[in-house]
Amino acid sequence: MEKNISRRSFLKGAAIGAAGLTIAGAGLSVSGARAEETIAWDEEYDVVVLGYGGAGANAAVAAYENGAKVLLAEKAPEGAEGGNTAVSGQFVMATDDPDGLYDYLTTLMGKFQNWDPEAVRAYCEGCAENYAWMTGPMGGDPAIISPKDHPTAGMEARNNDWKQAGSEGNLADPYKLGHNDYWYYNWAEFPEIPSSKHCLCLTATGTRFDRGYYNLCQNAVKARPIDVWFAAPGKKLITDAEGAVIGVIINKDGKDLKVKANGGVVLACGGFEHNQEMIASYLQMPYVHQQGGLYNDGDGIKMALGAGADLWHMSNSAGFTWTHKRPHLDAVSLFGGPNSGTGIYVGLGGDRFMNESAATRHGRIYIGGRWISTPMPLPAYLVQDADQLAAGKKLVSAFSDGYVDELKTGEVLMGETLEDLAEAIRNSEGGKDAPNFSTERFVAAVNAYNKRYDAGEDADYGRPFSTMVPVKKGPFYATKIGPTYFNTQGGPRKNKFGQVINTDGLPIEGLFEAGEMGSIFCDMYNGSGNLGETMVFGRIAGTNAAKRAKGEFKSEETPVTTWVGEVYAAGTTRPASALAAAAQNVTGSFKDGEYEGEGNGINGKIKVKVVIKDGKIENVEIVSHSETEGLGGVALPQYAAQTVEKQGLDIDVITGCTVSLDGYKEAVNDALGKAL
Numbered sequence: 132m133e134k135n136i137s138r139r140s141f142l143k144g145a146a147i148g149a150a151g152l153t154i155a156g157a158g159l160s161v162s163g164a165r166a167e168e169t170i171a172w173d174e175e176y177d178v179v180v181l182g183y184g185g186a187g188a189n190a191a192v193a194a195y196e197n198g199a200k201v202l203l204a205e206k207a208p209e210g211a212e213g214g215n216t217a218v219s220g221q222f223v224m225a226t227d228d229p230d231g232l233y234d235y236l237t238t239l240m241g242k243f244q245n246w247d248p249e250a251v252r253a254y255c256e257g258c259a260e261n262y263a264w265m266t267g268p269m270g271g272d273p274a275i276i277s278p279k280d281h282p283t284a285g286m287e288a289r290n291n292d293w294k295q296a297g298s299e300g301n302l303a304d305p306y307k308l309g310h311n312d313y314w315y316y317n318w319a320e321f322p323e324i325p326s327s328k329h330c331l332c333l334t335a336t337g338t339r340f341d342r343g344y345y346n347l348c349q350n351a352v353k354a355r356p357i358d359v360w361f362a363a364p365g366k367k368l369i370t371d372a373e374g375a376v377i378g379v380i381i382n383k384d385g386k387d388l389k390v391k392a393n394g395g396v397v398l399a400c401g402g403f404e405h406n407q408e409m410i411a412s413y414l415q416m417p418y419v420h421q422q423g424g425l426y427n428d429g430d431g432i433k434m435a436l437g438a439g440a441d442l443w444h445m446s447n448s449a450g451f452t453w454t455h456k457r458p459h460l461d462a463v464s465l466f467g468g469p470n471s472g473t474g475i476y477v478g479l480g481g482d483r484f485m486n487e488s489a490a491t492r493h494g495r496i497y498i499g500g501r502w503i504s505t506p507m508p509l510p511a512y513l514v515q516d517a518d519q520l521a522a523g524k525k526l527v528s529a530f531s532d533g534y535v536d537e538l539k540t541g542e543v544l545m546g547e548t549l550e551d552l553a554e555a556i557r558n559s560e561g562g563k564d565a566p567n568f569s570t571e572r573f574v575a576a577v578n579a580y581n582k583r584y585d586a587g588e589d590a591d592y593g594r595p596f597s598t599m600v601p602v603k604k605g606p607f608y609a610t611k612i613g614p615t616y617f618n619t620q621g622g623p624r625k626n627k628f629g630q631v632i633n634t635d636g637l638p639i640e641g642l643f644e645a646g647e648m649g650s651i652f653c654d655m656y657n658g659s660g661n662l663g664e665t666m667v668f669g670r671i672a673g674t675n676a677a678k679r680a681k682g683e684f685k686s687e688e689t690p691v692t693t694w695v696g697e698v699y700a701a702g703t704t705r706p707a708s709a710l711a712a713a714a715q716n717v718t719g720s721f722k723d724g725e726y727e728g729e730g731n732g733i734n735g736k737i738k739v740k741v742v743i744k745d746g747k748i749e750n751v752e753i754v755s756h757s758e759t760e761g762l763g764g765v766a767l768p769q770y771a772a773q774t775v776e777k778q779g780l781d782i783d784v785i786t787g788c789t790v791s792l793d794g795y796k797e798a799v800n801d802a803l804g805k806a807l
């Protein structure tokens with residue numbers, strides 16, 4: 132990424148491109164005169180927040196607390212607002228030590244290096260303020276939020292899951308902070324990471340799934356003169372000739388209203404859980420059933436794209452776990468999934484494919500030393516037998532006894548024999564869903580599973596024997612299962628100020644975001660982190676938009692870094708840092724001694740030892756390397772000889788061994804640097 136583009140020079144370029152700009156959907160044309168002056172605004176506010184979930188509510192409250200006149204516009208009709216926040220577990224991340232939390236969360240980023248250290252740090256520091264914010268401006272009752280004798284319900288059950296997952300225990304007992312006289316609960320999903328002990332969480336009521344946090348958010352909004360519009364989706368951002376966001380088009384009562392936002396627009400529209408096209412495009416899943424967010428269509432992401440935003444973390448989500456989607460319901464229920472220790476899963480080919488009882492950490496299961504999204508061959512089916520039904524082992528508790536009703540509607544399929552069931556699966560949904568479902572493989576898979584059961588061990592997939600039941604007695608039943616998740620994580624990039632970032636790494640003036648859209652989480656996720664973001668980035672975005680309205684906000688001037696990994700030099704597969712180190716040519720007066728150095732060769736590290744005697748390079752020893760024999764392997768000793776002869780690195784390349792030379796130079800420079 133180019134580092135030295137100043138914001139002004141970028142905007143100058145954008146201004147030329149924006150001359151004669153037409154804002155699609157609004158029929159507005161902005162050319163010559165300042166856009167604000169040419170537009171006939173319908174309404175004017177300091178801060179416009181789109182989306183009345185947790186993030187939007189926090190942003191609106193923060194903006195108001197900072198002196199702004201605030202509009203909060205929500206797509207859903209009144210009563211249906213709240214997105215994922217309303218249906219969520221209500222756990223909000225907090226911490227007693229931002230550095231510790233930073234260490235923990237950045238460990239969760241794993242090999243994904245597309246995050247912004249400053250934004251993650253801002254998040255961790257914000258988490259340390261969540262208790263004060265929750266019990267302060269948000270109006271939470273400290274006596275409830277700090278319930279000394281009130282362990283958060285349900286935690287114990289979850290801990291058992293973690294133990295099954297092989298983690299080294301859990302830290303979820305109520306955890307007293309050293310210096311404060313109140314309690315948080317530690318909810319670390321990865322307790323084997325030592326710094327996880329600083330990952331704490333708050334609930335507004337001491338219990339979970341009770342809408343407590345969202346109620347708190349709504350009450351905080353209602354307690355202030357914040358204008359709230361329902362059934363009023365934000366449709367398009369309005370930008371000026373320099374690309375800054377100056378307002379937004381909101382559809383209200385069937386009319387597109389042009390709403391001016393003096394300080395900025397805060398996008399808090401949630402993710403794209405309800406947009407199957409975006410799911411297919413970004414998540415590499417043919418479909419996902421959502422649990423909440425029935426209005427989360429990715430609108431905020433699209434609006435931001437229209438204003439030039441860059442995206443990140445689009446492929447990440449807090450999932451996947453198996454569930455069954457009931458045909459007559461929009462959303463699936465959280466714990467209605469089939470991970471109940473009953474039946475077996477088979478995929479399209481008829482084969483069994485996983486440990487059906489695998490413990491998950493927000494949809495991640497432990498495979499090959501990493502927690503990765505549960506692989507989901509779709510369509511897939513949960514298969515049960517007559518004995519399981521007789522024992523009342525229902526896949527969905529609302530299913531009728533003996534699946535009588537569901538068999539009538541085709542929600543559950545049945546076959547007297549395994550062969551019959553395979554045929555029923557093949558014929559289901561007009562024969563279009565699983566036309567290639569293999570009888571042969573299916574029968575073989577069920578028989579193989581039963582053999583494992585008889586042997587007392589699932590040698591194929593490691594399912595704990597205590598969760599296994601035979602699938603032997605007909606009739607047999609199959610119910611279609613599919614993926615669900617809690618939420619998507621992708622969206623526009625943002626910086627530590629909650630500003631949306633454009634494709635040059637610079638903030639889009641007047642555009643902020645908060646919540647799960649453009650979340651900081653790029654890989655593994657810890658529960659409570661997303662609601663933590665609603666509070667932290669809601670607060671940050673709302674505050675900064677309000678300050679901007681007063682001319683008190685100073686934007687980032689330099690492009691932000693959202694890649695913490697290696698940057699490769701143009702046209703090469705070599706880190707730019709390694710090439711720079713090779714090109715350095717360290718000179719000066721060297722101290723006598725032996726110095727080791729390391730560089731990046733074509734196949735791995737090149738290690739050298741440089742001997743300095745009487746201030747001169749007396750010898751370069753190639754200590755180790757993995758260069759190609761006959762090429763770099765031959766060249767390295769010759770490079771070493773040339774170095775001694777020429778007393779430096781101004782040496783001739785041997786054809787075909789350029790990368791080895793770069794790696795060699797990097798190593799020698801490294802050693803010579805130590806000799807200065």
Ligand SMILES: Cc1cc2nc3c(=O)[nH]c(=O)nc-3n(C[C@H](O)[C@H](O)[C@H](O)COP(=O)(O)OP(=O)(O)OC[C@H]3O[C@@H](n4cnc5c(N)ncnc54)[C@H](O)[C@@H]3O)c2cc1C
Nearest residue numbers: 182184186206214215216219220222365401646647659662
């Ligand atoms: C069952 C479940 C349990 C969960 N439990 C937890 C938990 O305990 N802790 C945790 O941290 N996370 C949890 N999550 C995730 C968490 O709830 C979400 O990530 C978080 O609530 C997102 O908040 P938000 O404000 O960004 O978005 P949402 O709460 O989804 O709100 C977005 C709002 O924007 C509105 N909107 C959409 N488009 C527009 C538009 N064009 N104009 C105006 N408004 C628009 C939507 O209608 C919605 O009201 C859970 C999720 C689920 C589904």
